[in-house]
Amino acid sequence: MxxxxxxxxxxxxxxxxxxxxxxxxxxxxxxxxxxxxxxxxxxxxxxxxxxxxxxxxxxxxxxxxxxxxxxxxxxxxxxxxxxxxxxxxxxxNLYGKDLKERAFIDMYVEGITDLMHMILMFPFSPPEAKEKNLALITERATHRYFPVFEKALKQHGQDFLVGNQVSWADIQLMEVILAVEEKTPAVLLAFPQLQAFKTRMSNMPAIKKFLQPGSxxxxxxxxxxxxxxxxxxxxx
The missing domain is CATH 3.40.30.10 (Glutaredoxin)
Known part of the structure; x- marks a missing residue:
């Protein structure tokens, strides 16, 4: 039929x-x-x-x-x-292979989203608050959020945060790293694992294409x- x-x-x-x-x-x-x-x-x-x-x-x-x-x-x-x-x-297929992996991806994504929310709201800050808000973004990135991912990558011993393949969490982490670097270029100096992660992600063909002008x-x-x-x- x-x-x-x-x-x-x-x-x-x-x-x-x-x-x-x-x-x-x-x-x-x-x-x-x-x-x-x-x-x-x-x-x-x-x-x-x-x-x-x-x-x-x-x-x-x-x-x-x-x-x-x-x-x-x-x-x-x-x-x-x-x-x-x-x-x-x-x-x-960017959400882990089982419920346990999905739970970790969810936790990482929620943390990244909290930091990203601060970045998204920054352009709407009144001029007199921008300096203070920028300092807060940098402080939270370097003391609350990036240390978590630095430790996770080191302990996991893989190229990616969860399992052994790229996931939603990796992609959002890459996005927020670049967003913070735009405001504080030296933000990754104390995070060698994140520096290596950023290089790996940047060289993935799909990500590399997205980072090119005209994307x-x-x-x-x-x-x-x-x-x-x-x-x-x-x-x-």
Whole structure:
């Protein structure tokens, strides 16, 4: 029996490229871009520039909690960054081989996300708070978060954080290392394991391609990005 029209639509949506709907900047979508790039998955992007675009997504029922990012993948409209990332990680074999490995990946990812949240909010800091917030990011990276991963890599004795293959945790760690280095270039001086990890990850073909100019990787947020986000999300 031939597939019905509805089934055909579903089959077609399953084979289409994921579509990322967000601002033209890093924000919470950048980790999704990293993960898809590491999995060698091509994707399309739609950038939000106006309040009207955002309101239309809400009225259309596309945003479950009236929040972006939004990723259309496999016939679903996915929201909530953690849910999006865990789905992609599971789909593309970046989520460990068993529940125990997944638990460690989850713990590492949660820690990385805490540090990344500070970095994501930094561009929205008032000018008088930027110096203090930058110092806090550097302090937390060097005293709370990076020591954990330095120790984990040394004790594990493998190239990657969990098991013996690259996972979601490795990819997010690479993302946050580069994000902190943009603000504090010498941040890895006391972390030889992380220095070696960064070199290994940078040389992986998919990551190396993502780090090249012209890739979907977004530049550090500037004033235009900040103003666009505030304009689109501003409550009327």
């Amino acid at each position: 031939l597939p019905s029209w509805t089934e055909n639509q579903e089959l077609r949506s399953m084979s289409e490229k994921p579509r990322l709907i967000y601002f033209n900047g890093r924000g919470r979508m950048e980790s999704v871009r990293w993960l898809l790039a590491a999995a060698r998955v091509e994707f399309e992007e739609i950038f939000l520039d106006t309040r009207e675009q955002y309101v239309k997504l809400i009225k259309d029922g596309s945003l479950m909690f009236q929040q972006v990012p939004l990723v259309e993948i496999d016939g679903m409209k996915m929201v909530q960054t953690r849910a999006i990332l865990s789905y992609i990680a599971g789909k593309y 979907p990787r977004k530049p550090p947020p500037d004033d235009h990005y900040v103003s666009t986000v505030l304009k689109v999300l501003a409550e009327e």
